[in-house]
Amino acid sequence: GAVVSQHPSWVICKSGTSVKIECRSLDFQATTMFWYRQFPKQSLMLMATSNEGSKATYEQGVEKDKFLINHASLTLSTLTVTSAHPEDSSFYICSAREETGYGYTFGSGTRLTVV
Amino acid sequence: DAKTTQPPSMDCAEGRAANLPCNHSTISGNEYVYWYRQIHSQGPQYIIHGLKNNETNEMASLIITEDRKSSTLILPHATLRDTAVYYCIAASGGYQKVTFGIGTKLQVIP
Numbered sequence: 001g002a003v004v005s006q007h008p009s010w011v012i013c014k015s016g017t018s019v020k021i022e023c024r025s026l027d028f029q030a031t032t033m034f035w036y037r038q039f040p041k042q043s044l045m046l047m048a049t050s051n052e053g054s055k056a057t058y059e060q061g062v063e064k065d066k067f068l069i070n071h072a073s074l075t076l077s078t079l080t081v082t083s084a085h086p087e088d089s090s091f092y093i094c095s096a097r098e099e100t101g102y103g104y105t106f107g108s109g110t111r112l113t114v115v
Numbered sequence: 116d117a118k119t120t121q122p123p124s125m126d127c128a129e130g131r132a133a134n135l136p137c138n139h140s141t142i143s144g145n146e147y148v149y150w151y152r153q154i155h156s157q158g159p160q161y162i163i164h165g166l167k168n169n170e171t172n173e174m175a176s177l178i179i180t181e182d183r184k185s186s187t188l189i190l191p192h193a194t195l196r197d198t199a200v201y202y203c204i205a206a207s208g209g210y211q212k213v214t215f216g217i218g219t220k221l222q223v224i225p
Binding site: 109 | 212216
């Protein structure tokens with residue numbers, strides 16, 4: 001079945017630095033990918049829709065200048081958390097939909113800790 | 116996407132069937148019902164989906180009411196590894212964004 005690889009699985013960074021998270025569709029092309037954030041004991045919250053070759057669409061309340069999304073190819077979307085602060089510490093998950101597949105495939109998630 | 120409602124938590128004895136309900140009374144005709152589960156600190160895992168007919172695969176069965184306003188996910192013989200949060204989602208085909216409700220935290224008890 002469709003596989004979405006997310007890297008890194010966890011990262012610790014210092015406050016004020018930037019962190020890049022990669023999301024790759026391994027065996028299919030994904031013109032659209034989605035980025036979610038999940039805080040402890042809460043559900044997944046959609047942050048943005050990543051569109052290949054065009055600007056991402058951000059959900060209300062999500063700062064586009066803080067969470068930079070680049071979808072430069074049909075198999076790769078990246079989320080960069082800029083000037084990270086401790087409140088950005090969270091579990092970040094990406095997903096993609098294969099055109100002929102079964103719904104949406106999710107990455108394994110990235111645990112970001114900002115110290 | 117249609118809003119779905121699920122009970123926040125359920126318990127099930129190991130080896131018994133786990134029946135997880137989902138209400139999606141505002142689902143539209145072209146929206147599928149998808150079920151995913153999330154084990155702690157992992158990404159959601161696809162379980163099953165359906166449009167109108169009941170569906171079965173190696174993981175579970177999906178029963179959709181005739182009016183499509185609700186559905187039930189059935190895990191026929193729950194194991195401890197089935198302990199997870201289960202999400203029911205109604206979404207159309209294509210590339211529309213998918214939003215998650217709170218899901219049902221299923222605890223399988225030995």
